[in-house]
Amino acid sequence: MxxxxxxxxxxxxxxxxxxxxxxxxxxxxxxxxxxxxxxxxxxxxxxxxxxxxxxxxxxxxxxxxxxxxxxxxxxxxxxxxxxxxxxxxxxxxxxxxxxxxxxxxxxxxxxxxxxxxxxxxxxxxxxxxxxxxxxxxxxxxxxxxxxxxxxxxxxxxxxxxxxxxxxxxxxxARIDTGVVSWAFRRIEERGGAVDMRALARELGYSQKHVIDLFREHVGVPPKLLARLVRFDRLVKHLKAGATGTWAELAQRFGYYDQAHLARDVKQFTGTTPTRARAELIDLAGMSP
Missing domain, CATH: 2.60.120.10 (Jelly Rolls)
Structure with missing residues (x-):
């Protein structure tokens, strides 16, 4: 460089x-x-x-x-x-x-x-x-x-x-990460909205082998990675000051429904969606 x-x-x-x-x-x-x-x-x-x-x-x-x-x-x-x-x-x-x-x-x-x-x-x-x-x-x-x-x-x-x-x-580097790198990009490009069976078929491996590859090169199975990618997009959207009801946000970010979004938010934040949203707005001013 x-x-x-x-x-x-x-x-x-x-x-x-x-x-x-x-x-x-x-x-x-x-x-x-x-x-x-x-x-x-x-x-x-x-x-x-x-x-x-x-x-x-x-x-x-x-x-x-x-x-x-x-x-x-x-x-x-x-x-x-x-x-x-x-x-x-x-x-x-x-x-x-x-x-x-x-x-x-x-x-x-x-x-x-x-x-x-x-x-x-x-x-x-x-x-x-x-x-x-x-x-x-x-x-x-x-x-x-x-x-x-x-x-x-x-x-x-x-x-x-x-x-x-x-x-x-x-x-x-002598570590072969090509397969997982491709799959990782696919999950990110689609905002986490990826069918894991279809992903395994595209890669030409069994789902178990794909999970093993992800644990080695990413640390978590592809399904959890997809959930983290989707949640991260939601967080960035809220920190940017965007509006919308929880039902609208669920539809926008690929959750099944509002209850599905609420479950993920509670697991990932340890608090309610409403409180999590308020904390994100408070932090927005310090975002790079």
């Missing part, structure tokens, strides 16, 4: 007494099958701040450049852990609560599951529903990546280093 397609876009804002800065930059074109987003962030608040992180069809990498946040067990607000240097969170089917004491600073890299499979070199099922310290999962040649990122002076320099590290792993 030579040169940059663009520089990081910096957004600053406030909510009450809280202040935040976001730096975002689209990944280099050749890395877009592997990286969805590069986000740098700094946030200051007058006291502890807790958030409900919703499941997404990405593997989330958090590099801590400030005090480590608290990450609660998936679907719980009781037990938690801290991960100095950062952590990697695999795909999950429920929410995760995070909390900081009034200050956080770091980088979030949203990897596609295929990108994570290539970068970390481990079956994605090992990350499903888990947060793993970066020091335990980063490949040997990039074990000091978090420390090196902290030493750099700008968001662009940090994003450059992340792209170089992933680019090297892509160039070295």
């Amino acid at each position: 030579h040169g940059l397609a663009s520089s990081a876009r910096i957004t600053r804002g406030s909510s009450g007494e809280s202040r935040w800065e976001l730096a975002t930059r689209p990944p280099a074109p050749r890395l877009r099958p592997y990286i969805r987003d590069l986000i740098g962030y700094t946030e200051q608040a007058p006291g502890p701040l807790r958030r409900r992180e919703l499941p997404v069809p990405n593997v989330v990498v958090i590099i801590e450049l400030g005090p480590p946040i608290r990450v609660f067990d998936a679907g719980s607000d009781r037990r938690h852990a801290r991960y100095p240097g950062g952590f990697v969170a695999g795909l999950d089917d429920t929410f995760t609560i995070t909390e900081h004491d009034g200050f956080q600073r770091g980088i979030q890299v949203n990897l596609t599951p295929i990108g994570a499979r290539i970068f970390f070199g481990v079956p994605m099922a090992e990350l499903t529903g888990r947060a793993v310290p970066v020091r335990d999962i980063f490949p040997r040649g990039h074990a000091r990546l978090a420390e090196r990122l902290e030493e750099l002076p700008t968001w662009d320099a940090r994003f450059d280093l992340i792209e170089r590290a992933l680019g090297e792993r892509v160039d070295e």
